[in-house]
Structure formats: C-alpha cells, structure tokens
Amino acid sequence: MKPLPPGSTIGILGGGQLGRMLSIAAAQLGFDVAIFTDEPDSPAGRVSAKTMVGNYLDTAALADFARRVDVVTTEFENVPAQTAEALIAAGARVAPNPRALAIAQDRFDEKSFFASMGIATPPFRAIASQADLDAAIAAIGAPAILKTRRLGYDGRGQIRINSGADAAGAYEKLGAPGILEGFCAFEREVSIIAARGWDGAIAFYDLCENEHSGGILSRTTLPARVDAKVTQSARHAVTQVLNAFDYVGVLTIEFFVMPDGSLVANEMAPRVHNSGHWTIEGALTSQFEQQIRAVAGWPLGPTNCVAGIEMLNLIGEDANAWEALAADPDVRLHLYGKRDVRGGRKMGHVTKLKFS
Amino acid sequence: MKPLPPGSTIGILGGGQLGRMLSIAAAQLGFDVAIFTDEPDSPAGRVSAKTMVGNYLDTAALADFARRVDVVTTEFENVPAQTAEALIAAGARVAPNPRALAIAQDRFDEKSFFASMGIATPPFRAIASQADLDAAIAAIGAPAILKTRRLGYDGRGQIRINSGADAAGAYEKLGAPGILEGFCAFEREVSIIAARGWDGAIAFYDLCENEHSGGILSRTTLPARVDAKVTQSARHAVTQVLNAFDYVGVLTIEFFVMPDGSLVANEMAPRVHNSGHWTIEGALTSQFEQQIRAVAGWPLGPTNCVAGIEMLNLIGEDANAWEALAADPDVRLHLYGKRDVRGGRKMGHVTKLKFS
Numbered sequence: 001m002k003p004l005p006p007g008s009t010i011g012i013l014g015g016g017q018l019g020r021m022l023s024i025a026a027a028q029l030g031f032d033v034a035i036f037t038d039e040p041d042s043p044a045g046r047v048s049a050k051t052m053v054g055n056y057l058d059t060a061a062l063a064d065f066a067r068r069v070d071v072v073t074t075e076f077e078n079v080p081a082q083t084a085e086a087l088i089a090a091g092a093r094v095a096p097n098p099r100a101l102a103i104a105q106d107r108f109d110e111k112s113f114f115a116s117m118g119i120a121t122p123p124f125r126a127i128a129s130q131a132d133l134d135a136a137i138a139a140i141g142a143p144a145i146l147k148t149r150r151l152g153y154d155g156r157g158q159i160r161i162n163s164g165a166d167a168a169g170a171y172e173k174l175g176a177p178g179i180l181e182g183f184c185a186f187e188r189e190v191s192i193i194a195a196r197g198w199d200g201a202i203a204f205y206d207l208c209e210n211e212h213s214g215g216i217l218s219r220t221t222l223p224a225r226v227d228a229k230v231t232q233s234a235r236h237a238v239t240q241v242l243n244a245f246d247y248v249g250v251l252t253i254e255f256f257v258m259p260d261g262s263l264v265a266n267e268m269a270p271r272v273h274n275s276g277h278w279t280i281e282g283a284l285t286s287q288f289e290q291q292i293r294a295v296a297g298w299p300l301g302p303t304n305c306v307a308g309i310e311m312l313n314l315i316g317e318d319a320n321a322w323e324a325l326a327a328d329p330d331v332r333l334h335l336y337g338k339r340d341v342r343g344g345r346k347m348g349h350v351t352k353l354k355f356s
Numbered sequence: 357m358k359p360l361p362p363g364s365t366i367g368i369l370g371g372g373q374l375g376r377m378l379s380i381a382a383a384q385l386g387f388d389v390a391i392f393t394d395e396p397d398s399p400a401g402r403v404s405a406k407t408m409v410g411n412y413l414d415t416a417a418l419a420d421f422a423r424r425v426d427v428v429t430t431e432f433e434n435v436p437a438q439t440a441e442a443l444i445a446a447g448a449r450v451a452p453n454p455r456a457l458a459i460a461q462d463r464f465d466e467k468s469f470f471a472s473m474g475i476a477t478p479p480f481r482a483i484a485s486q487a488d489l490d491a492a493i494a495a496i497g498a499p500a501i502l503k504t505r506r507l508g509y510d511g512r513g514q515i516r517i518n519s520g521a522d523a524a525g526a527y528e529k530l531g532a533p534g535i536l537e538g539f540c541a542f543e544r545e546v547s548i549i550a551a552r553g554w555d556g557a558i559a560f561y562d563l564c565e566n567e568h569s570g571g572i573l574s575r576t577t578l579p580a581r582v583d584a585k586v587t588q589s590a591r592h593a594v595t596q597v598l599n600a601f602d603y604v605g606v607l608t609i610e611f612f613v614m615p616d617g618s619l620v621a622n623e624m625a626p627r628v629h630n631s632g633h634w635t636i637e638g639a640l641t642s643q644f645e646q647q648i649r650a651v652a653g654w655p656l657g658p659t660n661c662v663a664g665i666e667m668l669n670l671i672g673e674d675a676n677a678w679e680a681l682a683a684d685p686d687v688r689l690h691l692y693g694k695r696d697v698r699g700g701r702k703m704g705h706v707t708k709l710k711f712s
Contacts, residue, residue: 023403027693029682337383337387
C-alpha cells in the first residue's frame, strides 16, 4: 500500500480510551481522525476531527463512514465482524482484517487457532451444556475456569471451578456457550506487543511483565524478569500469528511463563493493549503511533525502550487520587476523559520511568 | 486557585499548531478543550472537543466562550488585549494576564520593560518618523534593524539598515510605528522556557540553543554550549519577568549570548515556544502539559531533560519530505495538520534524541 499522505483521515471503530490515545498519535503525525462509535460524548470523539455516532450493524451509516475515511482500524476487539465486512463491501480499507477480529472474539476459536500453530495453551474444551462441563472437568481436572466464549473482558463472564462440586449448575449460571480452561501454575504473566505493516515488516516491543487484580491488569513492569529465550519464544509465536492472519496493525498476546521457562498463550488482542501504555513515554515510538503507522502504510517506527518502566492502572476510584498523582514528580499521569467513576472501570494510568 | 478537576474545559485562544499541541497535552490529563479562533478548519480545532469560530473582537461571542470554559489561555501573543479583557469582564479566568500580552505585543514596550528591570537589551529607539530614524541611527550606529513595533513575527516587518544610506525612505517602507534596534555581535542564541503557577511556583527548562534562518527558527539543540553562569543569568531574568507580571503559564525569553558570556534579551513570548517543542519527547513534562498544568492550577511538573536533543523545524516545502522523515528511525516526526504548504510556513518539526 502507498503510504497515506498527512491530511488523510484515519477511521477508528470505537470511542474509548484506546481510540483517544490512537487519535492523539494520529494527530501528531498530521492525520485527521474520524471516530465511529455507539457512544455519544465519547473519550475518543472529544479529541477527534469527526465523530459519527451510530450502530455497528447500521450498514448505511457504515457505508457513509467508509466514504469519509482513507483507512479504518479498530480500538476494541468486540467490533462485530459484520461491521468490518460491511465497511470492506463499501470500499473501505480495513486493518486488521475481519478474520483476526472474528477469531479473537471467540475464546475457543482463539485457543484452537493457537493450538493449530503449535503455540501452547492451557488445556481447554468447548462447553455447550452441563454434560460438556462435567466431561471436561473429568478430563482436565480442577481447579479450572469456565468462561463465556464471547464478549468477556477484564474478568467478566468467568466462573472459577475449584472442585467437581463447583460445577453443579455452573453452565446455567454462565448462561452462554463457554470454554473450560485448565488452571496454569504459572510463575509470572507477560505480554508481547508487536506490529506488522502492509509490506509484512514486523516490529516487536520489549516483553512486558503484568500483574492482574480481580481479572483486570493492575501493573506492567519492564524489563520483564525473564531470560532472552522467553523473549525469543514470544517473538516466534507472535510472528506466526501475525503472518497467519496477514495482519496489519498492532497485536498483543498474553502468556503465562511456566516454572521451566516455557510459554503458554492465554489470549490475544488484535489491537493496542493496556500493557503497552508505557510506550507513550517509554519507547521511541508509542504503540498508538505504531498502529497508525502500520494501517496508514508508513514504515514501522523504532520500538526501543528508553527507561525502566512501571505502569499502574487507575481503576474506578483510584482516579479520585488525581490531585496527589498530579503532584508526584515521579509519575506521568494519563486520564481518559470518562465522565463517571465506576468500579472496575479503567479511568487512567500512570507511568513511572527509571533512567539508569 | 483550587486545581481544576479532570473533565473541566480549558479554553484556548488561537487555532494553530501551538494550540494543537496544547490540546493534545490537555487531553492526556483528562481535560476537554474548547478553541476560539477566527480560522475555520484549524489545526487545533480538529483535535479539540469544541471549536468556536469567531472574531477576536466580538464581545458577545467571547462572553459565550467564557461561559463554556473553566479557564482561558492563549497559543499566540497577538491576541488583542481587548479580547482577554472582554473575557475577564464576562467572568472568565484568563492566564496569562492581559498586561503580559499587551507588553509582549509591542517591541518597544517589551524592550523598555526589560530595561526597567535591569535586563540588558540591544540599544533601541522608538521610531515614529523618518527624522526619528535618522536621529536613532546617528545615536545607535549601523548596522541596525528597523522593525514594526507590533504584529511582526518570524522575520516579517523588518528592514536591515547596513549604513546611514539605507535609512533613506525606510520609515515610509515600514509603513507603521517602528523600533530601531542596534546590531548585537553575539556568539550564539539561546532561549529559556519557564512556567509559573497561580501559587507563584516557578519551573525552568534547560537552556535551548537556537539557530535561525531568514528570521525563522530552524534548529534547537540541547545541551546549549554555555556555562552554568549563563543558565543562572537566564533563570534570574525570566524569574524577574514572571514575577513582575504575576504571570501564570509558560513564558519564553530569547537571548543573545555575547562573547563575554553576558546575556542580551532579544524578545519574549508569553506562551509555549517553538524552541521548546523538543520537550514532548525530551523532558519529563512537555512545555504543553506544563502550560495546561499552570493555568489549571495543578502543580508544575518536573522539567528534567532526558536526552541530548536536536529539534529541526519543517518550514514550507521541508514538509514534503514526510515520507523520508517517517522512514528515518532517528527522527520523531510531528506534522501540524495544515492544509497547504506555503513558503515560510511552519508545517511540522522533527526531534532527534541522543541517549548517552
């Protein structure tokens, strides 16, 4: 693809904080941004040249959006695959492609996809009935986690099964097709963020070490406490995934690091990722600029990490401490412009840099 | 002033690239931005929540703007002082205050102000007639520079007087009240960027070394090749200026460094400054975030410089090289979203970082 000249319009599906940070990155490169979202007064819409508020399944609105933009990308993975397909039918270039979105939207398809490429996953089974669940627990053992196949995020839609007894009625409680995943006695959690351009070029960020609390990312640190072989394994896996999808844009895979140093893939996100927010200050090219560069057909930027990093999420009421955080010289504060503080809602983040 | 909570609206007078970078910084802290500009489709308006397009002397429009924002600041110094006064009359908090704007808008008042505080300037005389000019040249000598008192920038509205003979007809050619400034045989040019909060706290950035071409800044490097005494002199001068105005926000003074290490003030800008664009990547708090922090009543952020810096302006057709610049891994590229490339127009800049 010929690189889009400055002044072109980048379309973004979704109006949340990832869209906001993507829009800022696009603006710094001289692009205009148009947001398509079902949310009026969205965090991303408030920093973008144009916003269209509409339903993700409204084909006419999507066709109108397609006419106004030069390329379309996404800020969240639960955009219906039909949305991307409707945009393509209306003549839009869409990156990443709908196939990557569709697979990442279904935890069973995602893990099956990993397995098909020889990327290790926790043991897993598709669950469409209580009988499936009982059989899966017999096969995989407990503890295990029952999750919805679709639309779960940040720990929602998950039931922990500590023993066979916990399984009784669990499928009914889940209320949707599910997946049972075996428990992994991992040593730590890491993620790899990588980007691929229209020309197939790939760039990797340094491995991120992550801590979760209540199913939500709470802390990312770099450098990750892993040896070089672990980084190589993660790069190998993400390269396979990017190439298999003929992927364009930023993609993230979260892994468990096992005691023997092997990696087990937990999930992937076909987008910029919370564990990469440190790249705004901590890398030569932020993950947001990288996504814009990739989808606009620009060369990928250098990903060097320039400092030791600690990124802390501000979840719900954490953001009420903005005044103290603003006064802390060791903290770079980011707030997302969300109107209401709600429990479990990502309100912002802080990045701490350690220059050696 | 009590700090404005996130979600408050920062009003910015002016829609150019400085407003665009201010708006991006405000967004990262969770603020909304409203731009007041006489330019439809402005670079800043395209990244801001609201834009009002109006005349800077339209009192009713300004009163409407005042009602929609929590504080007002400016991105260019030629906002009429009446504009700031109309906003204050309508109940707005305005920072910096109109007095600083008014003095910085008139080169004679500005140099008189410097002189009144014991800050050295080149020799200067107010010129309101050809007779004034002839007398001033007799007193100051040639070479000297005849400038309009008001509304000149980036080298416009200036006539070089190399000898008494050049003076003939020069006042008529200038066509407006002027100032004659003696020539300074300086060794180098530097600028100091500093910020002051509502509480009187002051923060300084490292001294910037600047090169101009055709009257327009072309290159800024850090560290400046000056000894610590020069930095101390610059900090002392800018502190006097900030306090004298009871100034709130970022202010810049450009100096000539003389062969003996003394400083001669060239001009000041009551705003963020082109020679501080490197702070986006090169300082812990950018000058744009610092301006937002100051006017919003937040504590000033740390100004540490994290790398060696070279900032190059992209003037006019320089920006046509965007494709090569985007491919250069040593360059962080910023483009301002201006629709047309014109000679002498600031289209963007690049920053190069040298980590030691």
